[in-house]
Amino acid sequence: MDEKREFQGATVAASGRSTSAGSRIDGLGAYRPVTVVGNEESATTAGVSADWISKRMGVEERRRATVTETVVTMAVAAGKEALADCGATADDVDVVLLATCSMPSPMPNGAASVAAAIGCTASAGFDLNAACSGFCHGLAVADALVRAGTARSVLVIGSERMTDWVAPEDRNTGPIFADGAAAAFVVPSSVPTIFPVAWGSDGAQSDLIKIPGETGRMEMAGPKVFRWTTSELAAVMQVACERAGLDPADLRAFVPHQANLRIIDALRQSMDTSDLVTATDVIKAGNTSAASVPLALHALRRRGDVSPGDPVLLLGFGAGLSYAAQVVLCP
Known part of the structure; x- marks a missing residue:
């Protein structure tokens, strides 16, 4: 090496x-x-x-x-x-x-x-x-x-x-x-710019999102996932900020998993800070699972909504039920 x-x-x-x-x-x-698929075709x-x-x-x-x-x-x-x-x-x-x-x-x-x-x-x-x-x-x-x-x-x-x-x-x-x-x-x-992660899982509810072997197709209990996400993850986001030594008001942007716009809006409101740029890549990209957070961060930077050194809160969550949040400084 x-x-x-x-x-x-x-x-x-x-x-x-x-x-x-x-x-x-x-x-x-x-x-x-x-290939871009619009709502008329999908509907x-x-x-x-x-x-x-x-x-x-x-x-x-x-x-x-x-x-x-x-x-x-x-x-x-x-x-x-x-x-x-x-x-x-x-x-x-x-x-x-x-x-x-x-x-x-x-x-x-x-x-x-x-x-x-x-x-x-x-x-x-x-x-x-x-x-x-x-x-x-x-x-x-x-x-x-x-x-x-x-x-x-x-x-x-x-x-x-x-x-x-x-x-x-x-x-x-x-x-x-x-x-x-x-x-x-x-x-x-020489200094940390990816701050300590706040992560965990709630395996007792893992059946809420699953792909049974006999069907090979995803099944998701949407309303229950929505309630879990909007009731449990605000505390995780706060811990991630604390581990970075920041208050949510210090953040420039919030990049959550692009599950759907209703969940993103609910999580954004829990941050209780008015000037926060929030990624909404889901509008044009849908839910891309593990790709959604980096795709959304990439889009924010490409548009100039974030600049090098800006503190950004990343939040991933989904099947498992697993979650992970960390503050990073934008490259």
């Missing part, structure tokens, strides 16, 4: 491992499938009206992957953009971490294929399945790996083909779930 570039903030411990006081997101990348398939989808879910359109846009190929595109965004190359990547719950089969893992396609010939690669909170879990793992010196850099990618796992005619899931990928390249920093 000596041939790799030296990242800012890294020091060499007595053991010879590179350690760091903190980590940072150095680059962001995203991939959105070419016809689900047996509802386009207005029903818009009012109940807040979605106007979503992206649907073609046969060539797989979990792996979308992840590769997003990962390459994240590296290019900060001038890094495949040789700079120590670990590829793929957050996904929609691989078509359990083996081989997707991350190894992604690493090979990007050209990361010497990197570790593994998948992480925490469903819609997967990217935030992956970011916490990447931060820990870098700070401990286990890895000098981690490419964290959320990539999903959720349309493979929902029935288009199911009005609870068909109109909301979509496909896409986004990535963050995590490297050492």
Whole structure:
């Protein structure tokens, strides 16, 4: 690994491992499938009206992957953009971490294929399945790996083909779930810019979102998930801010999992701060599970709604029921 570039903030411990006081997101990348599906088409398939989808879910359109846009190929595109965004190359990547719950089969893992396609010939690669909170879990793992010196850099990618796992005619899931990928390249920093995660799970309610083996199609108890999300996660968000040493009023932006617009609005209101930029990528992208948080962050930065150094609260939640929140400084 000596041939790799030296990242800012890294020091060499007595053991010879590179350690760091903190980590940072150095680059962001995203991939959105070419095919756009509007509400009229989705509504016809689900047996509802386009207005029903818009009012109940807040979605106007979503992206649907073609046969060539797989979990792996979308992840590769997003990962390459994240590296290019900060001038890094495949040789700079120590670990590829793929957050996904929609691989078509359990083996081989997707991350190894992604690493090979990007050209990361010497990197570790593994998948992480925490469903819609997967990217935030992956970011916490990447931060820990870098700070401990286990890895000098981690490419964290959320990539999903959720349309493979929902029935288009199911009005609870068909109109909301979509496909896409986004990535963050995590490297050492002389000061922490990815702050401690607040995470957990409520496995006693894991049946609220599931894919039974006999059907291979997602089932979701939407009203119960809504009540759990809006009643339990405000406290998690507060803990994440406290662990960053910030008050919610100090935040520039809030990037929650893009579950649906009603949930996003309810969580935003619980923050009780008026000047908070809130990501609403779900309107044009639908719910892309583990890809939704990084896709939404990428969109905010691309539009100029956030600037480098801005404190942003990320929040992932979903099947499990798993959740993870952390404050990061925008790259």
